[in-house]
Amino acid sequence: MQFKRFIEIGRVAYIAYGPSKGKLIVIVDVIDQNRVLVDGPCTAVKRQAVNIKQLHLTKFVIKMPYGLRTGLIKKIWEKEEIEKKWAKTVWAKKIASKKLRENLSDFDRFKLMKMKQARNRLINTEFGNLKKKTPRVPIKKRKPNKVIHEKKIKIKGM
């Protein structure tokens, strides 16, 4: 497999756990094999060293020199509209929907269940109608292969 996303300067990453969990940051400098210096001026993450294991890399890379100051990072970040682009990704949408689901109340869950039932009912009736319209193709019955059958018996007998 070929890796496409690397720890590199300007790589935008998602913090998977820890105190600033769920926030986007950009890698400013690589300290060693385990840690990188990150900064997230637009997402309220202070410039700090972070373990690489905490980071999930996104597909976005900001073009910038290493060790760029916070203010400048903010400028580029806003210019590139990273957060807007991030919100459009499937990944971000999944996170958002997960959060939405977590915050559902018991009544909301009940309503969701009812809506799903209604949708499935529509789909199933439509599917049934289509099924009725299309002519049935008779399934051909396979003839048993005599030759192989005989061979098997022979082998058994040996």
Next chain:
Amino acid sequence: MGITRPRNYELGNSGVMRFSATRMYRKRAVYRLKKKGGDKKQPEKKSAEVKKKQIGGDKNGGTRLVRVNRPPKSYQTAEVSRKLKNKKGCFSKHKRNLRTTITPGTVLILLAGRHKGKRVVFLKQLNSGLLLVTGPFRLNGCPLRRVNQIYVIATKTKVDISKISIPDRVNDAYFRRKVLKKPKHAEGEIFEQKKEVYSVSDERKEDQLTVDKSVLEAIRAHPEKKLLFGYLGAMFSLNNRQYPHKMIF
């Protein structure tokens, strides 16, 4: 300075705090602040302990200071055993608490008893601290009933029941269990004797109807009445990967 953190903290995930209430009281030393500022109570004037008394006779000095309340002449030599005082008082005088999430009209999920899993409407807290609850009976078969609040999940869903009036006779005594008479052996034949069977009294049926009528009206006034009817009629259950301690109700 940044945000100050609380000095007390939990030990692991045990639910036990590092410092006890008394130790935190010492540490925080709020009592000292109270002394400094705040309203000082003026000390009550003590009634005079001693009184001047005129004394007759030449060589007695004219007046003498005499105690108003005389001390007892004799003291008991042995200590009398006393009953310890109960700070809480008897059960009827206990302080009743109600979870803040439970207010009149809240939809509750029952967790115990024969109606467990049902969603019911909370009406009010009775004097004993138990919750008065109704299904409504027509929707899920749960009658007017008392429930302990620890066996209940409070949901965010609420029905506006401010206009509801509950009959005064529906109190704790109303729900007391009636003692059913057992047949005595001596009387009559063995097989002809009948046990007294519990049956719902007429007044209960009547109250159920009157209360439920107004509750149902209140539900009808809810913007999502159709779904709410279904909701109250449906049982609560958990599916795969649903963890009640992580869910919002």
